[in-house]
Amino acid sequence: MIAKDLPVSFRSVQRWRQAWDEAGPRALRSQGPASLPRLNEKQLEAELAKGPAAHGWEDQRWTLARIKTV
Incomplete structure (x- = not known):
C-alpha cells in the first residue's frame, strides 16, 4: 500500500x-513551490551576513529552518 x-x-x-x-x-x-522566495539572492546574503542573533536567535548557528524563516 x-x-x-x-x-x-x-x-x-x-x-x-x-x-x-x-x-x-x-x-x-x-x-x-507552494510559495515564492521573499528575498532575492543578494538580499538573503545580506541578511545572513548579519548573523542569527540579528534575527532573534540566541546562538550564532545557521540552520536550514532558520534560513527558510529569514
Whole structure:
C-alpha cells in the first residue's frame, strides 16, 4: 500500500488517485513551490551576513529552518 511505503496520509493517496482518474498522469505533475522566495539572492546574503542573533536567535548557528524563516 502506497501510504504505508511513503510518509504520506491515506487521504493524500486517495486525492492522488482521484486526480489520476480524472486527468491522467499530468494531474500529478508538480505545480512548483507552494510559495515564492521573499528575498532575492543578494538580499538573503545580506541578511545572513548579519548573523542569527540579528534575527532573534540566541546562538550564532545557521540552520536550514532558520534560513527558510529569514
